[in-house]
Amino acid sequence: xVQEELxxxxxxxxxxxxFIFQSSELYDGLSAxxxxxxxxxxxxxxxxxxxxxxxxxxxxxxxGIDSAIFMHPTIWKASGHVDAFNDPLIDNKDSKxxxxxxxxxxxxxEKINEKIEKEVEKxxxxxxxxxxxxxxxxxxxxxxxxxxxxxxxHNDFVFALENNDLEKIRQIIIDEGIVCPxxxxxxxxxxxxxxxxxxxxxxxxxxxxxxxYLRPETAQGIFVNYLNVQKTGRMKIxxxxxxxGKAFRNEIVARQFIFRMREFEQMExxxxxxxxxxxxxxxxxxxxxxxxxxxxxxxxxxxRWHKHDKLAHYANAAYDIEFEFPFGFKELEGIHSRTxxxxxxxxxxxxxxxxxxxxxxxxSYVPYVVETSVGLDRTFLAVLSSSYFEEQLENxxxxxxxxxxxxxxxxxxxxxxxxxxxxxxxxxxxMDTLKLDMNCMYEEKDSIGKRYRRQDAIGTPFCITIDxxxxxxxxxxxxxxxxxxxxxxxxxxxxxxxxxxxxxKNLLKKL
Ligand code: ATP
Numbered sequence: 001x002v003q004e005e006l007x008x009x010x011x012x013x014x015x016x017x018x019f020i021f022q023s024s025e026l027y028d029g030l031s032a033x034x035x036x037x038x039x040x041x042x043x044x045x046x047x048x049x050x051x052x053x054x055x056x057x058x059x060x061x062x063x064g065i066d067s068a069i070f071m072h073p074t075i076w077k078a079s080g081h082v083d084a085f086n087d088p089l090i091d092n093k094d095s096k097x098x099x100x101x102x103x104x105x106x107x108x109x110e111k112i113n114e115k116i117e118k119e120v121e122k123x124x125x126x127x128x129x130x131x132x133x134x135x136x137x138x139x140x141x142x143x144x145x146x147x148x149x150x151x152x153x154h155n156d157f158v159f160a161l162e163n164n165d166l167e168k169i170r171q172i173i174i175d176e177g178i179v180c181p182x183x184x185x186x187x188x189x190x191x192x193x194x195x196x197x198x199x200x201x202x203x204x205x206x207x208x209x210x211x212x213y214l215r216p217e218t219a220q221g222i223f224v225n226y227l228n229v230q231k232t233g234r235m236k237i238x239x240x241x242x243x244x245g246k247a248f249r250n251e252i253v254a255r256q257f258i259f260r261m262r263e264f265e266q267m268e269x270x271x272x273x274x275x276x277x278x279x280x281x282x283x284x285x286x287x288x289x290x291x292x293x294x295x296x297x298x299x300x301x302x303x304r305w306h307k308h309d310k311l312a313h314y315a316n317a318a319y320d321i322e323f324e325f326p327f328g329f330k331e332l333e334g335i336h337s338r339t340x341x342x343x344x345x346x347x348x349x350x351x352x353x354x355x356x357x358x359x360x361x362x363x364s365y366v367p368y369v370v371e372t373s374v375g376l377d378r379t380f381l382a383v384l385s386s387s388y389f390e391e392q393l394e395n396x397x398x399x400x401x402x403x404x405x406x407x408x409x410x411x412x413x414x415x416x417x418x419x420x421x422x423x424x425x426x427x428x429x430x431m432d433t434l435k436l437d438m439n440c441m442y443e444e445k446d447s448i449g450k451r452y453r454r455q456d457a458i459g460t461p462f463c464i465t466i467d468x469x470x471x472x473x474x475x476x477x478x479x480x481x482x483x484x485x486x487x488x489x490x491x492x493x494x495x496x497x498x499x500x501x502x503x504x505k506n507l508l509k510k511l
Contacts, residue, residue, distance in 0.1 A: 007326035010385050011257050017458050019384065020258060032251060032262045039458050042409030042439060044380055048244055050507055051267045054292055055242040058511060062240035062269065063233055067221030069246060073212050076197065078349035079220050079342065086193035088169055089252055092180035093187040098252050101169050101191045105157050108178050110328060112150045119143050161310045166191040196249040214248035219371060222270045223342045227354055237356055237367055238281065240271040256327055258377040265376040272367040274358065275340065281370045282317050282337040289335055289372050290321055295510035297404050298386045304329060314341030323382045332382060333374035340366040383407065387459065401459030402482055405501045410460045411438040412498055415451050417467040419444050427466045430491065438502060456481060462498050
């Protein structure tokens with residue numbers, strides 16, 4: 001299936017089966033804001049549990065917090081968000097659409113990449129077994145030309161970013177003939193800087209009210225609580241603080257569904273270390289975080305590393321984990337070595353000392369920080385899109401979400417074959433025992449085939465069917481989602497079979 005078509009189908013599926021709705025749909029929607037529906041919220045909560053337990057339960061040196069969204073406005077001065085973090089924007093005069101100039105150029109570079117891969121694929125088919133890919137990449141004139149172009153544009157782009165040269169960024173867009181995806185023209189404005197933070201008022205809107213911001217990241221809530229947690233938790237360096245929470249950015253390019261939203265959720269962990277050890281810890285966390293993603297069970301080839309071209313002013317190393325979404329490889333998580341920048345800034349702006357006394361080395365220092373920051377919504381999209389399958393059966397197509405059982409919204413569907421003869425009562429009894437431990441769904445409407453399809457479409461790993469024989473010998477039929485195999489088992493075996501598969505432990509023990 002063409003990837004674009006697949007993506008459209010996934011978006012439609014999310015709505016039809018109660019995973020994600022457009023926010024305020026009744027009022028024609030609010031752009032780049034989404035609501036998680038009855039099944040979506042369960043999947044999202046399971047992802048949160050997996051991350052939270054992987055961070056806090058599996059690491060005695062990491063504790064969690066839940067800081068407020070509203071914070072003192074000076075925090076955003078100290079962090080650099082008020083003055084330094086601006087995005088370069090450009091408008092197309094014909095479509096009147098606004099874009100992030102850096103994203104336009106990055107997409108262009110990715111397109112050159114795709115062209116190279118297409119050439120290689122074509123050659124692979126043409127030459128068959130005798131094909132030497134490495135040699136081809138090194139010698140084919142067309143591939144070399146593309147590589148050369150990519151490198152030149154890339155170098156110019158990085159240079160312009162590093163020097164904050166907005167005119168140069170615009171020139172690259174003009175010179176490379178980058179067109180607006182909507183109007184198809186090159187009629188661009190100048191590049192301008194734009195601040196992405198939402199501003200609101202604290203207290204009465206009348207005179208004297210203070211402007212505050214909706215946090216654009218959860219990290220600062222951790223930094224400003226560093227001292228509190230270290231002291232009250234009697235934490236010894238190295239240690240970490242984890243947090244899951246909403247963040248808000250007034251994103252300009254609002255497309256690609258929940259990939260880029262104005263209100264989204266982050267799962268961040270800041271790991272405080274002794275200065276000089278940060279790059280070692282950075283490597284450790286890089287490996288740990290990729291393992292966390294891979295343990296979910298998605299094809300490992302869908303993940304790749306992206307080294308940052310331009311380091312933020314506070315970082316001395318930064319990598320992204322990119323995921324192959326249906327619209328291409330894009331950032332899923334950032335892992336950054338943030339030095340002592342944030343704590344030092346807060347020390348300066350608050351006028352309070354933020355240091356750590358190290359008993360071992362008998363010295364005081366401002367700790368360095370290694371950050372891992374993953375988008376919950378992007379993880380949701382990664383998991384959902386790679387679990388979506390259309391399977392051709394004898395006389396129909398089955399749509400199935402092959403979600404890992406510990407993440408599935410509903411674990412078991414309990415289905416009496418018919419609505420009479422005591423079958424519903426028997427089924428209800430099974431529901432009543434299982435529901436204390438897991439999310440179950442009871443369904444008695446429609447044919448059993450239709451009910452199986454509905455459960456497949458929301459990713460329920462187990463269906464349990466109760467028929468007349470159940471009343472006689474206390475057995476039921478259990479159906480497995482992925483293989484569609486059915487097995488007759490005794491009622492008292494259900495719990496053990498299901499419980500073993502749905503436990504979040506199955507993911508955690510792979511770490
Ligand atoms: P991008 O370059 O895609 O805008 P970023 O580098 O600004 O992302 P970070 O500031 O590093 O992102 O935020 C950490 C993580 O938060 C990202 O890896 C991503 O998963 C998530 N994230 C950031 N912005 C959004 C958004 N607008 N909607 C959904 N998730 C987001």
